[in-house]
Amino acid sequence: MDEDSRRTRWERRTEGPLAVASLVFLAAYAIRVLTGDPPDGLRALCLGLILAAWALFAVDYAVRWRLSGQRLRFVRTHWLDTVVLILPLLRPLRVVKVYEAVRRRHGRPRxxxxxxxxxxxxxxxxxxxxxxxxxxxxxxxxxxxxxxxxxxxxxxxxxxxxxxxxxxxxxxxxxxxxxxxxxxxxxxxxxxxxxxxxxxxxxxxxxxxxxxxxxxxx
Missing domain, CATH: 1.10.287.70 (Helix Hairpins)
Known part of the structure; x- marks a missing residue:
């Protein structure tokens, strides 16, 4: 199996989990900000969810970079993923990207x-x-x-x-x-x-x- 096929299969399998991770990150961040001074347990839970979402994005980015074989060119051609990895507040954009991918997978867009x-x-x-x-x-x-x-x-x-x-x-x-x-x-x-x-x-x-x-x- 060539690297393009492996990368395509990886991206298809991770679309859903990464979209969920984006929403979990947004929810955890919103709870932490809007509750002001949350209990220690809730604060720790929100922080753990935020870090876990960040780790998932980092792993996905590293795997796709490795499978692409493009080295630094991967950063330029996948600028949205690069920015999302660096700036966590932009992670909800991943949901929009996944929505487009799902529409294409089910045939012609509505x-x-x-x-x-x-x-x-x-x-x-x-x-x-x-x-x-x-x-x-x-x-x-x-x-x-x-x-x-x-x-x-x-x-x-x-x-x-x-x-x-x-x-x-x-x-x-x-x-x-x-x-x-x-x-x-x-x-x-x-x-x-x-x-x-x-x-x-x-x-x-x-x-x-x-x-x-x-x-x-x-």
């Missing part, structure tokens, strides 16, 4: 390309918005002169930032909080551009078909 792009962008926005709000709240709520005092403030700030509105009524003041903010801003611009560009492309196709006298695509 939605057209334009609809799929908007659906995936929406899923990524919700997941990253929630994790970004958790990260900002964790860093900001106890900082001096902080304006993000509650998780609701963090969610409001994330929505305003992802939508590129940026009211400025609440904003991070800590270095780590501002670093998270930079990532949320960049992601917001990318997702907004993807959705608006895809929607505009779909409208152009519809209008072109109408001009040609053909029925619009569903």
């Amino acid at each position: 939605f057209a390309l334009h609809a799929r792009v908007m659906v995936y962008a929406g899923l990524a926005t919700v997941l990253l918005g929630f994790t970004g709000a958790l990260g900002v709240y964790q860093q900001e709520h106890a900082a001096p002169d902080a304006t993000v005092r509650t998780f609701g403030d963090a969610v409001w700030w994330t929505c305003a930032t992802l939508s590129t509105v940026g009211y400025g009524d609440v904003a991070p003041v800590t270095p780590v909080g501002r670093l998270i903010a930079v990532g949320v801003m960049a992601i917001g611009l990318a997702l907004l551009g993807a959705v608006t560009g895809t929607f505009a492309s779909w409208l152009l196709q519809v209008f072109a078909r109408e001009d040609d006298g053909g029925p619009p695509a569903s």
